[in-house]
Amino acid sequence: METIESIAANTALVRAREGGGRSWKWKEMLRFPNISQCKDLAMNIERDYYSLCVKEPIGKKLFQLFCRIIISEAIVALLLCVLSNDIAVQCQMEFIFLLWIRDLHKYLSNEPFAQYQDSMFFARFLQWKQLERSPITKHTFRQYRLLGKGGFGAVWACQVRATGKMYACKKLEKTHVKKRKGEDMALNEKEILQELDSRFVVNLAYAYETKHNLCMVLTMMNGGDLGFHIHRMGSPGLTKDRARFYAAEVCCGLIHLHQKSILYRDLKPENILLDDNGHIRISDLGLAVKMSEGSLVRGRVGTLGYMAPEVIGYERYGMSVDWWGLGCLIYEMTAGRPPFRAKGEKPKSSEMERRIQNEHEEYGNQFSKETKDICSLLLTKDPTKRLGSQKSGGKDVKSHPFFQEINFRMLEAGCVDPPFKPDPSQVYCTDVQDIEEFSTVKGVHFDQTDIFFYSQFNTGSNSIIWQNELIETGCFEELNVFGPKGSASPDLIW
Ligand code: ADP
Ligand code: MG
Ligand code: MG
DSSP states (O other): OOOHHHHHHHHHHHHHHTSOOOOTTHHHHTOOOOGGGGHHHHHHSOOOHIIIIIISHHHHHHHHHHHHHHHHHHHHHHHHHHHHHTOTTTSOHHHHHHHHHHHHHHHHTTHHHHHHTTSHHHHHHHHHHHHHTSOOOGGGEEEEEEEEEOSSSEEEEEEETTTOOEEEEEEEEHHHHHHTTOHHHHHHHHHHHHHOOOTTBOOEEEEEEOSSEEEEEEEOOTTOBHHHHHHSSSSSSOOHHHHHHHHHHHHHHHHHHHHTTEEOOOOSGGGEEEOTTSOEEEOOOTTOEEOOTTOOBOOOOSOGGGOOHHHHTTOOBOTHHHHHHHHHHHHHHHHSSOTTSOTTOOOOHHHHHHHHHHOOOOOOTTOOHHHHHHHHHHTOSSTTTSTTOSTTTHHHHHTSGGGTTOOHHHHHTTOSOOSOOOOTTOOOSOOGGGSOOOOOOOSOOOOHHHHHHHHHHOOEEOHHHHHHHHHHTTHHHHHOOOSGGGOOOGGGOO
Protein backbone atom coordinates (compact mmCIF):
# COMPACT_ATOMS: atom_id res chain seq x y z
CA MET A 1 0.00 0.00 0.00
CA GLU A 2 1.17 3.50 -0.76
CA THR A 3 1.90 5.46 2.39
CA ILE A 4 1.63 9.24 2.83
CA GLU A 5 5.41 9.38 2.91
CA SER A 6 5.66 7.62 -0.41
CA ILE A 7 2.96 9.74 -2.05
CA ALA A 8 4.69 12.92 -0.87
CA ALA A 9 8.08 11.76 -2.16
CA ASN A 10 6.63 10.83 -5.55
CA THR A 11 4.65 14.06 -5.89
CA ALA A 12 7.73 16.16 -5.17
CA LEU A 13 9.71 14.24 -7.77
CA VAL A 14 7.02 14.46 -10.47
CA ARG A 15 6.73 18.23 -9.88
CA ALA A 16 10.48 18.74 -10.05
CA ARG A 17 10.82 16.94 -13.34
CA GLU A 18 7.96 18.88 -14.91
CA GLY A 19 10.60 21.57 -15.26
CA GLY A 20 11.21 25.17 -14.31
CA GLY A 21 13.15 24.17 -11.22
CA ARG A 22 15.93 26.76 -11.45
CA SER A 23 16.73 28.46 -8.20
CA TRP A 24 15.71 32.14 -8.09
CA LYS A 25 19.40 32.85 -7.49
CA TRP A 26 20.46 31.00 -10.63
CA LYS A 27 22.03 34.01 -12.36
CA GLU A 28 24.13 34.69 -9.34
CA MET A 29 25.21 31.05 -9.24
CA LEU A 30 26.27 31.24 -12.88
CA ARG A 31 27.81 34.71 -12.80
CA PHE A 32 30.78 34.97 -15.18
CA PRO A 33 34.11 35.54 -13.47
CA ASN A 34 35.93 38.59 -14.76
CA ILE A 35 38.22 37.58 -17.60
CA SER A 36 41.23 38.51 -15.48
CA GLN A 37 40.30 35.58 -13.24
CA CYS A 38 40.70 33.22 -16.19
CA LYS A 39 44.43 33.86 -16.71
CA ASP A 40 45.61 30.48 -15.41
CA LEU A 41 43.02 28.73 -17.48
CA ALA A 42 44.09 30.66 -20.58
CA MET A 43 47.70 29.64 -19.99
CA ASN A 44 47.01 25.99 -19.27
CA ILE A 45 44.12 24.98 -21.47
CA GLU A 46 45.20 22.73 -24.29
CA ARG A 47 44.74 24.66 -27.53
CA ASP A 48 43.39 21.75 -29.49
CA TYR A 49 41.05 22.74 -32.32
CA TYR A 50 39.07 19.53 -32.32
CA SER A 51 38.23 19.45 -28.64
CA LEU A 52 37.71 23.20 -28.20
CA CYS A 53 35.66 23.87 -31.31
CA VAL A 54 34.05 20.58 -32.29
CA LYS A 55 33.71 18.30 -29.26
CA GLU A 56 32.80 20.73 -26.50
CA PRO A 57 29.22 21.95 -27.06
CA ILE A 58 29.67 25.48 -25.69
CA GLY A 59 33.04 25.76 -27.42
CA LYS A 60 31.39 24.79 -30.68
CA LYS A 61 28.63 27.37 -30.25
CA LEU A 62 31.06 30.19 -29.55
CA PHE A 63 33.29 29.18 -32.42
CA GLN A 64 30.23 29.19 -34.68
CA LEU A 65 29.35 32.70 -33.52
CA PHE A 66 32.87 33.76 -34.36
CA CYS A 67 32.73 32.00 -37.74
CA ARG A 68 29.64 33.94 -38.82
CA ILE A 69 31.97 36.87 -39.23
CA ILE A 70 34.49 35.06 -41.36
CA ILE A 71 32.20 32.53 -43.00
CA SER A 72 32.26 33.88 -46.58
CA GLU A 73 36.03 33.69 -46.54
CA ALA A 74 35.82 30.08 -45.39
CA ILE A 75 33.47 29.05 -48.15
CA VAL A 76 35.70 30.50 -50.84
CA ALA A 77 38.69 28.70 -49.39
CA LEU A 78 36.73 25.49 -49.17
CA LEU A 79 35.61 25.68 -52.78
CA LEU A 80 39.19 26.28 -53.85
CA CYS A 81 40.30 23.24 -51.87
CA VAL A 82 37.67 20.98 -53.33
CA LEU A 83 38.17 22.18 -56.89
CA SER A 84 41.92 21.87 -56.76
CA ASN A 85 41.58 18.22 -55.80
CA ASP A 86 39.39 17.79 -58.86
CA ILE A 87 37.43 14.98 -57.31
CA ALA A 88 34.08 16.71 -57.35
CA VAL A 89 32.73 14.97 -60.40
CA GLN A 90 34.11 11.53 -59.72
CA CYS A 91 32.83 10.76 -56.27
CA GLN A 92 29.57 9.91 -54.66
CA MET A 93 27.79 12.67 -52.79
CA GLU A 94 28.42 11.20 -49.36
CA PHE A 95 32.13 10.98 -50.00
CA ILE A 96 32.27 14.55 -51.27
CA PHE A 97 30.38 15.67 -48.23
CA LEU A 98 32.85 13.97 -45.90
CA LEU A 99 35.75 15.51 -47.79
CA TRP A 100 34.11 18.90 -47.62
CA ILE A 101 33.77 18.56 -43.90
CA ARG A 102 37.33 17.37 -43.59
CA ASP A 103 38.64 20.21 -45.71
CA LEU A 104 36.50 22.70 -43.89
CA HIS A 105 37.90 21.59 -40.55
CA LYS A 106 41.39 21.64 -41.96
CA TYR A 107 40.88 25.21 -43.07
CA LEU A 108 39.19 26.36 -39.88
CA SER A 109 41.79 24.81 -37.61
CA ASN A 110 44.52 27.06 -39.00
CA GLU A 111 44.11 30.80 -39.42
CA PRO A 112 40.48 31.11 -38.23
CA PHE A 113 41.21 29.11 -35.06
CA ALA A 114 44.21 31.35 -34.35
CA GLN A 115 42.08 34.47 -34.83
CA TYR A 116 39.32 33.00 -32.72
CA GLN A 117 41.67 32.66 -29.78
CA ASP A 118 42.25 36.42 -29.86
CA SER A 119 38.54 37.21 -30.06
CA MET A 120 35.99 38.05 -27.38
CA PHE A 121 34.23 34.77 -28.21
CA PHE A 122 37.17 32.79 -26.90
CA ALA A 123 37.40 35.06 -23.86
CA ARG A 124 33.76 34.21 -23.21
CA PHE A 125 34.54 30.53 -23.71
CA LEU A 126 37.20 30.82 -20.99
CA GLN A 127 34.61 32.34 -18.67
CA TRP A 128 32.30 29.39 -19.28
CA LYS A 129 35.19 26.99 -18.68
CA GLN A 130 36.00 28.74 -15.42
CA LEU A 131 32.37 28.31 -14.33
CA GLU A 132 32.49 24.69 -15.42
CA ARG A 133 35.39 24.17 -13.04
CA SER A 134 33.61 25.54 -9.98
CA PRO A 135 33.82 23.04 -7.14
CA ILE A 136 30.85 20.70 -6.85
CA THR A 137 29.39 20.19 -3.39
CA LYS A 138 26.17 18.90 -1.96
CA HIS A 139 24.83 22.48 -2.22
CA THR A 140 25.03 22.28 -6.01
CA PHE A 141 21.96 20.00 -5.91
CA ARG A 142 18.50 19.68 -4.43
CA GLN A 143 17.70 16.15 -3.42
CA TYR A 144 14.46 14.25 -4.07
CA ARG A 145 13.35 10.72 -3.40
CA LEU A 146 15.39 7.57 -3.11
CA LEU A 147 15.31 5.66 -6.42
CA GLY A 148 17.06 2.45 -5.60
CA LYS A 149 19.68 0.78 -3.53
CA GLY A 150 23.02 -0.54 -4.57
CA GLY A 151 25.95 -2.37 -3.07
CA PHE A 152 27.72 0.59 -1.46
CA GLY A 153 24.91 3.05 -1.04
CA ALA A 154 21.79 4.46 -2.57
CA VAL A 155 20.68 6.26 -5.72
CA TRP A 156 18.69 9.49 -5.26
CA ALA A 157 16.89 11.79 -7.67
CA CYS A 158 18.49 15.21 -7.65
CA GLN A 159 18.32 18.53 -9.46
CA VAL A 160 21.02 21.09 -10.20
CA ARG A 161 19.89 24.25 -8.44
CA ALA A 162 21.35 26.62 -11.01
CA THR A 163 19.89 25.03 -14.15
CA GLY A 164 16.96 22.91 -12.96
CA LYS A 165 18.35 19.80 -14.69
CA MET A 166 17.40 16.48 -13.10
CA TYR A 167 19.95 13.73 -12.52
CA ALA A 168 20.31 10.54 -10.52
CA CYS A 169 22.97 10.67 -7.84
CA LYS A 170 24.63 7.37 -6.97
CA LYS A 171 26.12 7.77 -3.53
CA LEU A 172 28.75 5.42 -2.24
CA GLU A 173 29.22 5.57 1.51
CA LYS A 174 32.87 6.10 2.36
CA THR A 175 32.64 3.78 5.35
CA HIS A 176 31.13 0.96 3.29
CA VAL A 177 33.65 1.43 0.51
CA LYS A 178 36.56 1.27 2.94
CA LYS A 179 35.24 -1.62 5.03
CA ARG A 180 34.71 -3.73 1.92
CA LYS A 181 37.83 -2.53 0.08
CA GLY A 182 35.75 -1.11 -2.76
CA GLU A 183 38.12 1.76 -3.65
CA ASP A 184 39.40 0.31 -6.90
CA MET A 185 35.90 -0.68 -7.92
CA ALA A 186 34.47 2.78 -7.26
CA LEU A 187 37.27 4.54 -9.10
CA ASN A 188 37.06 2.05 -11.94
CA GLU A 189 33.32 2.67 -12.38
CA LYS A 190 33.83 6.42 -12.35
CA GLU A 191 36.72 6.39 -14.79
CA ILE A 192 34.99 4.09 -17.26
CA LEU A 193 31.80 6.16 -17.20
CA GLN A 194 33.80 9.32 -17.73
CA GLU A 195 35.38 7.94 -20.86
CA LEU A 196 32.09 7.00 -22.52
CA ASP A 197 29.79 9.04 -24.66
CA SER A 198 26.95 6.95 -26.02
CA ARG A 199 23.20 7.42 -26.14
CA PHE A 200 22.94 3.80 -24.97
CA VAL A 201 25.00 4.12 -21.77
CA VAL A 202 24.28 6.46 -18.84
CA ASN A 203 26.48 9.54 -18.79
CA LEU A 204 28.46 10.74 -15.82
CA ALA A 205 27.77 14.45 -15.36
CA TYR A 206 29.61 15.11 -12.08
CA ALA A 207 31.80 13.23 -9.62
CA TYR A 208 32.27 14.78 -6.20
CA GLU A 209 32.62 13.98 -2.52
CA THR A 210 30.84 15.02 0.64
CA LYS A 211 31.89 14.33 4.19
CA HIS A 212 30.36 10.85 4.13
CA ASN A 213 29.86 9.96 0.49
CA LEU A 214 31.42 9.65 -2.92
CA CYS A 215 28.87 10.73 -5.49
CA MET A 216 28.42 9.98 -9.16
CA VAL A 217 25.78 12.13 -10.82
CA LEU A 218 24.26 10.24 -13.75
CA THR A 219 21.73 10.70 -16.54
CA MET A 220 18.30 10.59 -14.92
CA MET A 221 16.34 7.60 -16.12
CA ASN A 222 12.72 8.24 -15.18
CA GLY A 223 11.18 5.19 -16.81
CA GLY A 224 12.44 2.62 -14.29
CA ASP A 225 14.54 -0.45 -14.95
CA LEU A 226 13.64 -3.33 -17.25
CA GLY A 227 13.28 -5.66 -14.27
CA PHE A 228 10.41 -3.47 -13.09
CA HIS A 229 8.77 -3.51 -16.53
CA ILE A 230 9.15 -7.25 -17.00
CA HIS A 231 7.95 -8.31 -13.56
CA ARG A 232 6.00 -5.54 -11.88
CA MET A 233 3.64 -4.20 -14.54
CA GLY A 234 1.06 -6.96 -14.86
CA SER A 235 1.76 -10.36 -16.33
CA PRO A 236 5.51 -10.96 -16.56
CA GLY A 237 7.25 -10.46 -19.89
CA LEU A 238 7.13 -7.91 -22.69
CA THR A 239 5.65 -7.86 -26.18
CA LYS A 240 7.90 -8.95 -29.02
CA ASP A 241 8.11 -5.36 -30.32
CA ARG A 242 9.38 -4.03 -27.03
CA ALA A 243 11.74 -6.94 -26.42
CA ARG A 244 13.25 -6.49 -29.88
CA PHE A 245 13.62 -2.73 -29.52
CA TYR A 246 15.31 -2.92 -26.10
CA ALA A 247 17.53 -5.78 -27.24
CA ALA A 248 18.60 -3.74 -30.28
CA GLU A 249 19.49 -0.69 -28.16
CA VAL A 250 21.36 -2.85 -25.63
CA CYS A 251 23.20 -4.43 -28.54
CA CYS A 252 24.33 -0.96 -29.72
CA GLY A 253 25.43 -0.10 -26.18
CA LEU A 254 27.46 -3.31 -25.90
CA ILE A 255 29.10 -2.67 -29.27
CA HIS A 256 30.07 0.83 -28.11
CA LEU A 257 31.61 -0.57 -24.92
CA HIS A 258 33.41 -3.36 -26.76
CA GLN A 259 34.84 -0.89 -29.29
CA LYS A 260 36.47 0.83 -26.36
CA SER A 261 37.73 -2.54 -25.08
CA ILE A 262 35.33 -2.41 -22.16
CA LEU A 263 33.72 -5.61 -21.01
CA TYR A 264 30.45 -4.93 -19.17
CA ARG A 265 29.89 -8.18 -17.24
CA ASP A 266 26.68 -7.22 -15.44
CA LEU A 267 23.94 -7.45 -18.03
CA LYS A 268 20.57 -8.10 -16.38
CA PRO A 269 17.16 -6.39 -16.50
CA GLU A 270 17.77 -4.34 -13.30
CA ASN A 271 20.72 -2.60 -14.92
CA ILE A 272 18.93 -1.52 -18.10
CA LEU A 273 17.07 1.73 -17.48
CA LEU A 274 14.36 3.59 -19.43
CA ASP A 275 14.30 7.34 -20.00
CA ASP A 276 11.30 9.68 -20.39
CA ASN A 277 10.81 8.72 -24.01
CA GLY A 278 11.26 4.98 -23.58
CA HIS A 279 14.83 4.66 -24.86
CA ILE A 280 17.12 2.52 -22.75
CA ARG A 281 20.61 3.04 -21.40
CA ILE A 282 22.98 0.53 -19.88
CA SER A 283 23.82 1.55 -16.31
CA ASP A 284 25.84 0.28 -13.35
CA LEU A 285 29.34 -0.11 -14.72
CA GLY A 286 30.73 -1.22 -11.37
CA LEU A 287 31.89 -4.56 -12.76
CA ALA A 288 33.00 -3.30 -16.15
CA VAL A 289 36.65 -3.82 -16.97
CA LYS A 290 38.99 -2.26 -19.47
CA MET A 291 40.81 -5.03 -21.32
CA SER A 292 44.27 -4.67 -22.71
CA GLU A 293 44.77 -5.45 -26.39
CA GLY A 294 44.21 -9.10 -27.26
CA SER A 295 44.13 -10.34 -23.69
CA LEU A 296 41.41 -12.05 -21.71
CA VAL A 297 40.33 -11.60 -18.12
CA ARG A 298 39.44 -13.98 -15.35
CA GLY A 299 37.22 -13.44 -12.35
CA ARG A 300 33.95 -14.74 -11.09
CA VAL A 301 31.91 -11.58 -11.13
CA GLY A 302 28.40 -10.73 -12.15
CA THR A 303 25.03 -11.86 -10.85
CA LEU A 304 24.82 -15.62 -10.63
CA GLY A 305 21.67 -16.19 -12.67
CA TYR A 306 23.16 -14.23 -15.57
CA MET A 307 26.76 -15.43 -15.46
CA ALA A 308 28.11 -17.21 -18.52
CA PRO A 309 29.35 -20.81 -18.15
CA GLU A 310 32.98 -19.71 -18.73
CA VAL A 311 32.70 -17.21 -15.85
CA ILE A 312 31.31 -19.86 -13.52
CA GLY A 313 34.04 -22.25 -14.67
CA TYR A 314 36.86 -19.82 -13.67
CA GLU A 315 38.11 -19.73 -17.25
CA ARG A 316 39.65 -16.77 -19.02
CA TYR A 317 37.04 -14.89 -21.00
CA GLY A 318 36.39 -11.88 -23.21
CA MET A 319 33.43 -10.14 -24.83
CA SER A 320 31.58 -13.47 -25.15
CA VAL A 321 30.16 -13.08 -21.63
CA ASP A 322 28.21 -9.96 -22.60
CA TRP A 323 26.60 -11.76 -25.55
CA TRP A 324 25.54 -14.50 -23.16
CA GLY A 325 24.03 -11.73 -21.03
CA LEU A 326 22.09 -10.43 -24.01
CA GLY A 327 20.74 -13.95 -24.56
CA CYS A 328 19.54 -14.07 -20.93
CA LEU A 329 17.94 -10.65 -21.33
CA ILE A 330 16.02 -11.48 -24.52
CA TYR A 331 14.94 -14.74 -22.92
CA GLU A 332 13.67 -13.02 -19.77
CA MET A 333 11.86 -10.24 -21.66
CA THR A 334 10.09 -12.93 -23.68
CA ALA A 335 9.37 -15.61 -21.09
CA GLY A 336 8.93 -13.34 -18.06
CA ARG A 337 11.58 -15.35 -16.18
CA PRO A 338 15.33 -15.88 -16.61
CA PRO A 339 16.46 -18.93 -18.59
CA PHE A 340 17.59 -21.17 -15.74
CA ARG A 341 15.11 -20.43 -13.00
CA ALA A 342 11.38 -21.09 -12.73
CA LYS A 343 8.99 -18.34 -11.58
CA GLY A 344 9.38 -17.64 -7.86
CA GLU A 345 12.02 -20.32 -7.49
CA LYS A 346 15.24 -19.61 -5.58
CA PRO A 347 17.66 -22.43 -6.28
CA LYS A 348 20.92 -22.78 -4.33
CA SER A 349 23.97 -21.36 -6.09
CA SER A 350 25.47 -24.77 -6.71
CA GLU A 351 22.26 -25.81 -8.45
CA MET A 352 22.21 -22.61 -10.55
CA GLU A 353 25.79 -23.25 -11.57
CA ARG A 354 25.02 -26.79 -12.58
CA ARG A 355 22.05 -25.74 -14.70
CA ILE A 356 23.96 -22.95 -16.45
CA GLN A 357 26.84 -25.23 -17.30
CA ASN A 358 24.97 -28.38 -18.20
CA GLU A 359 21.30 -27.84 -18.88
CA HIS A 360 19.61 -26.54 -21.97
CA GLU A 361 17.05 -23.78 -21.55
CA GLU A 362 13.48 -24.53 -22.55
CA TYR A 363 11.42 -22.52 -24.98
CA GLY A 364 7.69 -22.13 -24.42
CA ASN A 365 5.16 -20.94 -26.95
CA GLN A 366 5.87 -17.24 -26.26
CA PHE A 367 9.00 -17.71 -28.36
CA SER A 368 8.72 -17.13 -32.09
CA LYS A 369 11.10 -18.97 -34.39
CA GLU A 370 13.54 -16.03 -34.62
CA THR A 371 13.41 -15.26 -30.91
CA LYS A 372 14.15 -18.85 -30.02
CA ASP A 373 16.92 -18.96 -32.59
CA ILE A 374 18.72 -15.83 -31.40
CA CYS A 375 18.42 -16.88 -27.74
CA SER A 376 19.84 -20.31 -28.36
CA LEU A 377 22.71 -18.87 -30.42
CA LEU A 378 23.54 -16.33 -27.69
CA LEU A 379 23.15 -18.95 -24.97
CA THR A 380 25.61 -21.32 -26.63
CA LYS A 381 27.69 -22.81 -23.81
CA ASP A 382 30.95 -22.83 -25.76
CA PRO A 383 32.04 -19.16 -25.88
CA THR A 384 33.99 -19.62 -29.10
CA LYS A 385 30.86 -20.82 -30.90
CA ARG A 386 28.51 -18.20 -29.43
CA LEU A 387 26.84 -15.59 -31.63
CA GLY A 388 28.76 -12.30 -31.28
CA SER A 389 32.02 -13.97 -30.27
CA GLN A 390 33.41 -14.42 -33.76
CA LYS A 391 35.65 -11.99 -35.54
CA SER A 392 32.90 -9.71 -36.77
CA GLY A 393 31.55 -9.50 -33.21
CA GLY A 394 28.37 -7.50 -32.67
CA LYS A 395 27.73 -7.17 -36.42
CA ASP A 396 26.66 -10.82 -36.51
CA VAL A 397 24.16 -10.18 -33.74
CA LYS A 398 22.70 -7.15 -35.52
CA SER A 399 22.19 -9.07 -38.74
CA HIS A 400 20.29 -11.93 -37.11
CA PRO A 401 16.69 -12.27 -38.50
CA PHE A 402 15.33 -11.43 -35.01
CA PHE A 403 16.37 -7.82 -35.74
CA GLN A 404 15.12 -7.77 -39.31
CA GLU A 405 12.67 -4.94 -38.66
CA ILE A 406 15.28 -2.77 -36.93
CA ASN A 407 17.06 -0.10 -38.92
CA PHE A 408 20.26 0.12 -36.89
CA ARG A 409 21.55 3.29 -38.55
CA MET A 410 18.36 5.12 -37.62
CA LEU A 411 18.42 3.59 -34.16
CA GLU A 412 22.00 4.73 -33.56
CA ALA A 413 21.07 8.24 -34.64
CA GLY A 414 18.23 8.27 -32.09
CA CYS A 415 15.62 8.49 -34.86
CA VAL A 416 13.47 5.49 -34.00
CA ASP A 417 10.41 6.03 -31.82
CA PRO A 418 10.27 3.61 -28.88
CA PRO A 419 7.28 1.24 -28.83
CA PHE A 420 6.40 2.25 -25.27
CA LYS A 421 6.56 5.69 -23.66
CA PRO A 422 6.60 5.84 -19.86
CA ASP A 423 3.81 7.85 -18.26
CA PRO A 424 5.37 11.14 -17.06
CA SER A 425 3.09 11.24 -14.02
CA GLN A 426 4.13 7.81 -12.81
CA VAL A 427 7.17 6.93 -10.71
CA TYR A 428 8.51 3.59 -11.89
CA CYS A 429 10.27 2.43 -8.77
CA THR A 430 9.67 0.56 -5.57
CA ASP A 431 7.87 2.67 -2.93
CA VAL A 432 10.35 4.56 -0.77
CA GLN A 433 9.43 2.78 2.42
CA ASP A 434 10.05 -0.60 0.77
CA ILE A 435 13.63 0.18 -0.15
CA GLU A 436 15.70 -1.10 2.74
CA GLU A 437 17.63 1.35 4.86
CA PHE A 438 21.37 1.22 4.64
CA SER A 439 23.04 -0.22 7.70
CA THR A 440 25.72 1.99 9.23
CA VAL A 441 29.26 0.80 9.60
CA LYS A 442 31.17 1.77 12.73
CA GLY A 443 34.83 1.76 13.62
CA VAL A 444 36.20 2.82 10.25
CA HIS A 445 38.98 5.41 10.34
CA PHE A 446 40.25 7.34 7.38
CA ASP A 447 43.89 8.02 6.65
CA GLN A 448 46.12 9.72 4.07
CA THR A 449 45.60 6.98 1.46
CA ASP A 450 41.85 7.44 1.69
CA ILE A 451 42.16 11.18 1.23
CA PHE A 452 44.31 10.64 -1.84
CA PHE A 453 41.75 8.22 -3.25
CA TYR A 454 38.90 10.69 -2.65
CA SER A 455 40.81 13.40 -4.45
CA GLN A 456 41.23 11.12 -7.48
CA PHE A 457 37.51 10.49 -7.46
CA ASN A 458 36.46 14.10 -6.96
CA THR A 459 36.89 15.43 -10.51
CA GLY A 460 33.82 17.70 -10.57
CA SER A 461 31.96 18.43 -13.80
CA ASN A 462 32.33 16.38 -16.93
CA SER A 463 32.87 19.05 -19.64
CA ILE A 464 30.64 17.80 -22.43
CA ILE A 465 27.75 16.83 -20.20
CA TRP A 466 27.94 20.07 -18.20
CA GLN A 467 27.99 22.21 -21.33
CA ASN A 468 25.05 20.28 -22.79
CA GLU A 469 23.15 20.83 -19.55
CA LEU A 470 23.59 24.60 -19.86
CA ILE A 471 22.53 24.61 -23.48
CA GLU A 472 19.54 22.28 -23.01
CA THR A 473 18.15 24.18 -20.04
CA GLY A 474 18.36 27.50 -21.90
CA CYS A 475 20.85 28.97 -19.40
CA PHE A 476 23.53 29.31 -22.06
CA GLU A 477 21.26 31.29 -24.37
CA GLU A 478 20.09 33.62 -21.61
CA LEU A 479 23.52 34.35 -20.19
CA ASN A 480 25.69 34.39 -23.29
CA VAL A 481 25.03 38.03 -24.21
CA PHE A 482 27.63 40.50 -25.35
CA GLY A 483 27.76 44.28 -25.26
CA PRO A 484 25.64 46.55 -27.48
CA LYS A 485 26.11 46.16 -31.26
CA GLY A 486 28.19 43.04 -30.82
CA SER A 487 30.87 44.74 -28.74
CA ALA A 488 32.61 43.03 -25.86
CA SER A 489 30.91 43.40 -22.50
CA PRO A 490 33.05 44.96 -19.73
CA ASP A 491 33.74 41.63 -17.98
CA LEU A 492 35.38 40.41 -21.19
CA ILE A 493 38.09 43.04 -21.40
CA TRP A 494 41.46 41.77 -20.21
P1 ADP B 1 24.69 -1.12 -7.80
O1 ADP B 1 25.98 -1.00 -8.52
O2 ADP B 1 24.95 -1.05 -6.35
O3 ADP B 1 23.86 -2.29 -8.24
P2 ADP B 1 23.08 0.58 -9.46
O4 ADP B 1 23.93 1.53 -10.23
O5 ADP B 1 22.61 -0.61 -10.21
O6 ADP B 1 23.84 0.19 -8.13
O7 ADP B 1 21.84 1.37 -8.87
C1 ADP B 1 20.89 0.74 -8.02
C2 ADP B 1 19.45 1.05 -8.46
O8 ADP B 1 19.25 2.48 -8.47
C3 ADP B 1 19.10 0.61 -9.89
O9 ADP B 1 18.64 -0.72 -9.95
C4 ADP B 1 18.01 1.61 -10.28
O10 ADP B 1 16.75 1.20 -9.80
C5 ADP B 1 18.42 2.89 -9.55
N1 ADP B 1 19.20 3.74 -10.48
C6 ADP B 1 20.52 3.64 -10.73
N2 ADP B 1 20.93 4.55 -11.64
C7 ADP B 1 19.84 5.26 -11.98
C8 ADP B 1 19.59 6.35 -12.91
N3 ADP B 1 20.58 6.86 -13.65
N4 ADP B 1 18.33 6.83 -13.02
C9 ADP B 1 17.34 6.28 -12.27
N5 ADP B 1 17.50 5.27 -11.40
C10 ADP B 1 18.72 4.75 -11.25
MG1 MG C 1 22.94 -2.70 -10.19
MG1 MG D 1 27.19 -2.21 -9.50
